[in-house]
Amino acid sequence: MVRLRNCFVIFSFFSFAIFLIPNLNAQVSQKSALPGLPQTASLVGNTSALAQEAQGWLVDLVKINTTNPPGNEQAAAKYVAGVLAKEGINAELIDLAPGRSAVVARLRSTAVADPSKALLLVAHMDVVGVERTRWSVDPFAGVIKDGYLWGRGSIDDKSMVAANLAAFIALKRGAVHLNRDVIFLGTADEEQFGDASLRMIIAKYWDKIAAGYALNEGGQVMVRNGKVEYVGVQASEKVSVNVNLSATGKGGHSSTPTKDNPVVHLAAAVEKIGNYTASVHLTSIVRRYFEALAPLEDEETSKWMRVIDTPDRGEHALRVLSDQNPMWNSMMRDTVAPTVFQAGFRANVIPTDAHAVINVRLVPGDTIDLLVNDLKKLVNDPMIKFDIQPEGGFAAPNSSLETDFYALITKVTAQEFGGVPVIPFMSTGATDSAQLRLHNVQAYGLRPMPLNEADLMRVHGDDERLPLAAFAKGVDCMTRIVAEFSSNH
Numbered sequence: 001m002v003r004l005r006n007c008f009v010i011f012s013f014f015s016f017a018i019f020l021i022p023n024l025n026a027q028v029s030q031k032s033a034l035p036g037l038p039q040t041a042s043l044v045g046n047t048s049a050l051a052q053e054a055q056g057w058l059v060d061l062v063k064i065n066t067t068n069p070p071g072n073e074q075a076a077a078k079y080v081a082g083v084l085a086k087e088g089i090n091a092e093l094i095d096l097a098p099g100r101s102a103v104v105a106r107l108r109s110t111a112v113a114d115p116s117k118a119l120l121l122v123a124h125m126d127v128v129g130v131e132r133t134r135w136s137v138d139p140f141a142g143v144i145k146d147g148y149l150w151g152r153g154s155i156d157d158k159s160m161v162a163a164n165l166a167a168f169i170a171l172k173r174g175a176v177h178l179n180r181d182v183i184f185l186g187t188a189d190e191e192q193f194g195d196a197s198l199r200m201i202i203a204k205y206w207d208k209i210a211a212g213y214a215l216n217e218g219g220q221v222m223v224r225n226g227k228v229e230y231v232g233v234q235a236s237e238k239v240s241v242n243v244n245l246s247a248t249g250k251g252g253h254s255s256t257p258t259k260d261n262p263v264v265h266l267a268a269a270v271e272k273i274g275n276y277t278a279s280v281h282l283t284s285i286v287r288r289y290f291e292a293l294a295p296l297e298d299e300e301t302s303k304w305m306r307v308i309d310t311p312d313r314g315e316h317a318l319r320v321l322s323d324q325n326p327m328w329n330s331m332m333r334d335t336v337a338p339t340v341f342q343a344g345f346r347a348n349v350i351p352t353d354a355h356a357v358i359n360v361r362l363v364p365g366d367t368i369d370l371l372v373n374d375l376k377k378l379v380n381d382p383m384i385k386f387d388i389q390p391e392g393g394f395a396a397p398n399s400s401l402e403t404d405f406y407a408l409i410t411k412v413t414a415q416e417f418g419g420v421p422v423i424p425f426m427s428t429g430a431t432d433s434a435q436l437r438l439h440n441v442q443a444y445g446l447r448p449m450p451l452n453e454a455d456l457m458r459v460h461g462d463d464e465r466l467p468l469a470a471f472a473k474g475v476d477c478m479t480r481i482v483a484e485f486s487s488n489h
């Protein structure tokens with residue numbers, strides 16, 4: 001996942017509610033999935049039975065241990081293909097490595113596909129590992145208690161796999177007359193970004209997933225004090241690059257130290273780099289983010305957010321905001337974080353070398369070479385060598401906030417969550433969307449399950465759990481967005 005909020009337009013959907021999912025309209029009365037949220041008129045009718053089914057798929061997926069490494073996503077891919085087969089949808093497994101497969105399926109609008117119009121629903125099937133002893137439940141048992149599904153991947157990202165499946169299957173069941181192809185894709189190896197990841201599918205099998213639009217993880221429906229506060233749609237992301245630092249000296253006996261101890265040189269360099277603050281670079285998305293977030297914040301914070309672009313108070317405002325919130329700080333500028341420091345092997349020996357790793361997160365558009373030049377000047381020590389690691393992230397353009405799809409996401413999520421603001425943002429963490437954006441896909445990050453900060457903190461941590469009411473709400477939201485964007489009406 002990694003990891004990291006318009007106007008309210010009322011449309012009449014009654015004519016579609018009838019044909020789209022006729023077998024769901026007669027289901028039990030829908031209760032509001034999150035207290036206090038009104039249900040809105042829907043293109044797809046009542047989705048509560050569908051959400052119940054999707055919950056079953058999600059539980060099954062959590063039980064399939066896809067801890068990466070090794071991944072073993074093929075088992076999950078086969079399960080997904082089985083669910084689709086029951087609906088009469090042919091899914092294809094894309095084998096990427098032994099035991100590691102992605103799964104792709106397509107609902108066609110026309111005999112000849114128009115990739116520029118197609119909608120790609122993408123979610124990853126692998127999960128990060130667990131520290132089993134720190135969990136209060138078996139992380140791979142699909143335990144349901146206290147209104148939550150507990151388990152690794154229950155949020156990241158199997159909730160999206162199951163919600164995407166639900167939205168995709170709803171189109172098929174409703175025999176929806178599609179205006180574009182809709183592609184379902186379950187990926188492998190997202191968490192390690194390795195040779196079985198989306199990168200490989202793009203390189204080798206692009207025609208199977210080519211699309212003009214995509215929905216992926218990366219967004220959030222933020223709950224504060226029990227209420228949905230805003231919907232964040234990820235339209236951009238920072239770029240991760242590692243820089244290795246090394247220092248080399250003569251080494252020797254620690255009883256007769258000299259000035260060229262690499263531990264001392266490297267420690268001094270890391271200390272300077274750790275305190276480095278890059279200059280502010282506000283992208284258009286980040287400007288939109290602060291502008292839209294300002295009305296939701298307390299008076300003081302809101303005041304500073306409104307003046308970030310003014311010549312007299314902007315600089316001070318940015319300083320206040322970056323001091324207040326590490327994520328805001330990271331959205332404004334390149335960041336550098338020393339993450340690894342290795343030196344020495346014996347207490348009485350000065351080693352000949354010492355190594356450190358600096359993880360850099362660039363604002364898209366900034367270059368690593370310029371940043372490293374700045375760091376070299378700052379360190380000002382010829383003993384320190386900087387080595388930029390090649391397998392960095394992808395610097396991609398923003399997804400546009402002017403597309404029909406973005407407008408639709410905004411409209412539907414605002415309706416779904418009681419008219420809250422929908423705010424575009426740049427995530428500080430990386431997702432697969434950057435690679436899609438580099439292939440001209442308007443990719444948006446949206447996880448439509450309302451979650452609070454405490455829920456989100458469990459992602460990649462202990463006792464990850466998904467509120468089941470939030471999942472039902474997410475299935476409803478996802479199904480509406482997909483149905484409305486891809487149906488002729």
Ligand SMILES: [Zn+2]
Pocket residue numbers: 001002003124156157190217
């Ligand atoms: Zn994820």
